[in-house]
Amino acid sequence: MMERVTAENIGKFVAENADLSCRMITDELGVYHRIGKAFQGGHETVTHGVKEYVRPGTDIHSNTVEGVFSLIRRGVMGTFHSVSRKHLPNYLNEFQFRWNTRKMNDGQRVTAAIKTIAGKRLEYRESIDNPPYLPKPVVETIADAVQMDAQFEDEPF
Numbered sequence: 001m002m003e004r005v006t007a008e009n010i011g012k013f014v015a016e017n018a019d020l021s022c023r024m025i026t027d028e029l030g031v032y033h034r035i036g037k038a039f040q041g042g043h044e045t046v047t048h049g050v051k052e053y054v055r056p057g058t059d060i061h062s063n064t065v066e067g068v069f070s071l072i073r074r075g076v077m078g079t080f081h082s083v084s085r086k087h088l089p090n091y092l093n094e095f096q097f098r099w100n101t102r103k104m105n106d107g108q109r110v111t112a113a114i115k116t117i118a119g120k121r122l123e124y125r126e127s128i129d130n131p132p133y134l135p136k137p138v139v140e141t142i143a144d145a146v147q148m149d150a151q152f153e154d155e156p157f
Contacts, residue, residue, distance in 0.1 A: 001085065007031035014038075027062050068099055 002009050007030070014035045018024070023041030026032040027048050036043025044060045046052050054061040072095050076083050083091050097116075101109045 001088065007034065011035040025060055025062060068095075071095055071099055 002013065010031050011034055014024075015038060018039075020038050021040045024032070024036050024039040024043045026036070026043070026045055028045050032043070032045070036045075044055070044058075046055060046060060046062055053063065072092075075091070075095055075098075080091065097113070101112055104112065
């Protein structure tokens with residue numbers, strides 16, 4: 001977890017967790033400019049300041065990542081109300097699962113959840129004192145989401 005969100009810290013995080021051979025698409029926020037130069041596929045932006053959310057005629061948009069953040073925001077504000085730093089990895093894992101299974105029906109989602117717990121036993125004390133896992137980096141989660149979007153592109157919700 002980042003103690004302080006700065007351009008330098010965001011740059012380090014992205015450099016350590018993202019596939020730099022890809023293309024980076026962000027909004028116009030200045031913190032992304034320097035790290036964007038490291039991406040071999042280039043760095044594209046949408047300009048929310050002039051109400052540009054999708055660049056017409058292209059696949060350039062930030063809607064996917066904004067959908068991920070919206071899910072997290074709604075969960076924290078609407079369901080959990082507050083999230084401690086100590087439990088944040090567990091909450092993020094839940095939101096990651098929700099995002100990655102959003103296009104599944106209830107039966108498929110339950111089956112996927114059961115498969116992840118098969119053969120495991122995790123007691124509450126163990127999960128908070130020594131978490132056996134940490135969430136995937138956000139960048140990787142977003143990449144997974146984009147890939148999943150492409151998989152289900154032609155299927156109705």
